Amino acid sequence: xxxQGTTPWPPTCSAALLHKRAELYQTIRTFFVEKxxxxxxxxxxxxxxxxxxxxxxxxxxxxxxxxxxxxxYLQTSPEFAMKRLLASGSGSIYQIAKSFRQGESGRxxxxxxxxxxxxxxxFAVADLIEEMVELLMLCFNENLAFRTVTYQxxxxxxxxxxxxxTSQEALMxxxxxxxxxxxxxxxxxxxxxxxxxxxSQYIQPGLKKNLVYFVIDYPACMAMLAxxxxxTPQKAKRFEVYFNxxxxxxxxxxxxxxxxxxxxxSDELRERKKEGLDGVPMDQNLLAxxxxxxxxxxxxxxxxxxxxxxxxxxxxIDDVMAFPIDRA
Amino acid sequence: MGTxxxxxxxxxxxxxxxxxxxxxVENEFVxxxxxxxxxxxxxxxxxxxxxxxxxxxxxxxxxxxxxMETDMSYLYSDGEFWHFMDDETxxxxxxxxxxxxxxxxxxxxxxxxxxxxxxGSPLLVAAPNFVELAVADTDxxxxxxxxxxxxxxxxxxxxxxxxxxxxVQIGEVIKVDTRTGEYSARVKS
Numbered sequence: 298x299x300x301q302g303t304t305p306w307p308p309t310c311s312a313a314l315l316h317k318r319a320e321l322y323q324t325i326r327t328f329f330v331e332k333x334x335x336x337x338x339x340x341x342x343x344x345x346x347x348x349x350x351x352x353x354x355x356x357x358x359x360x361x362x363x364x365x366x367x368x369x370y371l372q373t374s375p376e377f378a379m380k381r382l383l384a385s386g387s388g389s390i391y392q393i394a395k396s397f398r399q400g401e402s403g404r405x406x407x408x409x410x411x412x413x414x415x416x417x418x419x420f421a422v423a424d425l426i427e428e429m430v431e432l433l434m435l436c437f438n439e440n441l442a443f444r445t446v447t448y449q450x451x452x453x454x455x456x457x458x459x460x461x462x463t464s465q466e467a468l469m470x471x472x473x474x475x476x477x478x479x480x481x482x483x484x485x486x487x488x489x490x491x492x493x494x495x496x497s498q499y500i501q502p503g504l505k506k507n508l509v510y511f512v513i514d515y516p517a518c519m520a521m522l523a524x525x526x527x528x529t530p531q532k533a534k535r536f537e538v539y540f541n542x543x544x545x546x547x548x549x550x551x552x553x554x555x556x557x558x559x560x561x562x563s564d565e566l567r568e569r570k571k572e573g574l575d576g577v578p579m580d581q582n583l584l585a586x587x588x589x590x591x592x593x594x595x596x597x598x599x600x601x602x603x604x605x606x607x608x609x610x611x612x613x614i615d616d617v618m619a620f621p622i623d624r625a
Numbered sequence: 626m627g628t629x630x631x632x633x634x635x636x637x638x639x640x641x642x643x644x645x646x647x648x649x650v651e652n653e654f655v656x657x658x659x660x661x662x663x664x665x666x667x668x669x670x671x672x673x674x675x676x677x678x679x680x681x682x683x684x685x686x687x688x689x690x691x692x693m694e695t696d697m698s699y700l701y702s703d704g705e706f707w708h709f710m711d712d713e714t715x716x717x718x719x720x721x722x723x724x725x726x727x728x729x730x731x732x733x734x735x736x737x738x739x740x741x742x743x744x745g746s747p748l749l750v751a752a753p754n755f756v757e758l759a760v761a762d763t764d765x766x767x768x769x770x771x772x773x774x775x776x777x778x779x780x781x782x783x784x785x786x787x788x789x790x791x792x793v794q795i796g797e798v799i800k801v802d803t804r805t806g807e808y809s810a811r812v813k814s
Contacts, residue, residue, distance in 0.1 A: 351661050400662065400683060402632065403654025476678065483663050483682040493660025498680070501657070521659055537658060544658065 308619040315619065318605060322393060324435055325413060332428075334389045334415060339378035341395060345580035346370035347377075348565035349521075350572055351490075353399035355408075370577070371397040374598050375414050376522070377583040380551070383416055383594060384586035391415035393601065404613045405543065405603060407621050413604075416596035422534050422550050425595040426511045429538065429546070433509065437608060443509035451512060452492075455500045460516050461530045465491045475499060485572075489518045501542055510539040522558075523549035538599070540607055548597030555587035628686040631664045639671075639692040642679070646671045646690035646743045654683075671741065671748055690743065697740045699732045707732075709740055709747065720747030728752040730785040731803045752803040757812050758782050759798050763789065776808075 308315075329336065344367070346354040355371040372378070375394040382390055396412045417425055426445060434441055452460040456471060465484070468491035472480035477498065484490035504510055513536045517525055520533035534550035552558055562579040569576060605617040615621045629640060634652040641647070651667040662683035669676045671692065681687070697709040697718070706719040707729065718740070722729070724747040731752040732738060741749040763779035779789040779799075787801055789808045798812040 349659065351656070351659055400632065401654070401656055406654055406656065477680055479680055479682075483661055483680060485661075490660045493657040494663075494680075497655055497657030497660070498665070519659065547658070 305624055309615040309621055309624065310617055310619055314605070314609065314611075314617050317609060318601075318617070321436060321601065321605060321608070325391075325393065325432070328432055328435060329391050329415070332389075334391050334417070335387060337379065337382055337387070337390045337392050339375050339382070339392065339394070341372050341397075342369040343372055343378070343580070344369060344578060345377065345582065346577035347373045348562045348569065348577060348579055349373075350565055350568045350574065353574075354577065355397045355399055373398050374412055376596070376598070377580045379414060379416060379596070380591060381582055381586040383418065384589050384591045389415070389417045389594075402622060405606075407602065407614050407618060409622065409625070410614075411601040412598045413601050414596065414598040416551070416594050418592045418594045420550075420595040422513060422536050422548065422595055425548055425597055426513075426536060429511075429548075429597065429599075430509070436604060441509050442507060443511065445511040445513060447514040448512050448516065449514065451500055451510075452496065455503060456495060458495070460492055461532070463492075464488065468492065468495050471495060472498070487568075489516070492516060492519060501539065501544070504539055504542050506541055508540075512537045512539065520552075520561075521549065522552050522561075524552050534595075536597075538597075543603055543607060544600075545603055545607070546597050546599040548595060550593075550595045551591060553587060553591040553593065555584050558587055559584055627689050629689055630686050631681050631683050634664055634666060634681075639690040640668070641688040641690045642668055642670075645673075646692050646748060648692070650676060655680075671743070691745075692741060692743050692748065694739055694741050696737055699734060699736045699738050701734055702729075707747075707750070709738065709750070718742065718745065718747055720750055724748055725750045728803070730783055731756050731758075731801070733758065733783055754802065754804060755800055755809060756803055757798050757800050758785070760789070760793060760795050763793060763795055765794070 352373045354373055357369055359367040359369055361367060374396050375392050379390060379392060392414050394412050394414060395409060397409050399408060401408055430443055449460055452458055458467065458471060465486055465488045469481045472495060480494050484494050515533040515535040517531040517533055520535060523533040523535035526532045526534060536548050537544060538546040566576060566579065602614050602617055606614060611617050629638060634649055636649050636651055638649045639646060640649065647668040647670050649666055650669050653665045655665050656662040664681045664683065666679050666681060667676055668679060695711060697711050700708040700710055706721055707725045708717060708719045710717045728738060728750040736753055736756065738753065739751040740747050758781040760779045761782050764777050776788040776790055778786050779793060780786050787806060787808050789799060793799060793811060800809040800812055802809050
């Protein structure tokens with residue numbers, strides 16, 4: 298028999314945190330009810346997975362009978378299913394969704410985590426940022442100082458590099474000069490990887506405390522699922538939110554062009570193959586929905602576990618979760 | 626020795642880096658924006674004591690360092706090497722001046738030291754936090770001074786020099802904190 302005293306069965310978070318989480322969910326639900334944004338519930342399991350080279354999905358099998366089984370993936374975010382609802386005419390929607398990412402464990406990561414994801418039909422990035430400020434102030438129950446700044450402004454201010462014109466060589470040279478010559482082996486030859494590395498190593502830790510940063514206008518190579526601007530150089534209509542150096546949310550004015558979306562998926566799958574990663578099925582349901590027509594909209598995913606950490610000044614994600622992966 | 630994957634990184638883990646044994650001081654998993662995951666690690670070189678910041682690609686493996694800390698008794702010094710013995714296995718090891726470092730001026734025979742072994746040889750020797758040593762030489766103090774206001778230098782039996790209160794006399798045994806090199810108390814015989 299296992300020794301009762303050594304089995305780590307109790308929750309890692311305090312009872313106060315359980316209450317704090319419940320209050321937060323209540324605040325969010327009230328907020329969206331008042332704005333007539335519909336709460337939805339989409340499946341965690343899907344036939345398709347994210348093609349993103351830096352996202353690793355969990356998978357499982359549905360057993361139909363002894364001869365036939367169906368491979369299913371756990372969502373890395375509820376984005377694809379929610380966009381299918383938007384294309385079906387749901388109007389603005391939100392969801393508090395469990396999401397799953399392999400291999401992501403640490404002070405700010407747990408392989409299973411909770412996202413608040415919402416989509417606003419007719420909104421541009423600036424509208425969504427405004428709404429998010431409103432929500433964050435309710436969550437923190439205080440007036441937060443916030444600043445909207447372009448990716449280029451932050452990047453140039455901290456490193457002197459223009460992110461829209463730089464090369465992978467220049468970024469890796471910068472990392473080497475900062476004492477991290479190993480950056481090249483981590484980032485490969487991808488400029489977007491290089492930008493992400495430099496940003497997270499040398500810019501993010503130096504962001505001002507007690508100030509919410511909305512970083513906008515990403516380089517086109519970091520568009521992910523965002524629309525591109527008609528400016529020169531082209532910029533992605535994407536934003537990220539940082540608070541006390543913690544990455545809190547990522548949002549887009551959503552790409553609605555199904556052909557462009559398919560091309561981006563194909564590029565990502567090629568990249569996966571090059572990296573020797575497993576191929577994954579691209580989401581044909583999403584592509585079909587986009588073909589039918591996704592309304593112009595903006596959406597954002599906000600990490601609720603991290604939000605709770607910031608609201609309670611917790612050091613580790615374990616402090617705000619009942620049972621992190623080690624106790625799952 | 627085996628290897629460690631970055632997912633096994635945690636503070637205290639002993640790894641080889643730049644051909645030197647190192648210990649991980651801090652480890653943080655980072656997944657920037659939508660970029661590649663990596664570990665941001667502070668590592669201390671156990672030979673030089675220097676701490677550096679490095680990043681490792683997630684999933685990368687590094688060689689484990691055969692480093693262990695053991696409690697050993699100090700036996701004697703032959704001038705070039707200091708000899709230690711494991712009280713349980715009676716195994717003996719010897720370390721040079723670099724390994725023994727500052728501990729040399731505090732330890733005397735039979736003292737229990739924490740010896741960090743790398744591939745079986747002493748890499749670092751830590752003296753006990755407190756040692757009791759006899760005063761070999763010091764100026765005679767003023768009679769009646771028991772507070773020890775200003776203090777005076779005293780040479781101990783091991784050769785170390787510490788500041789002691791004025792009332793401490795030659796031949797008396799004192800307790801010294803080896804981490805700070807400061808006088809702590811007089812030991813009543």
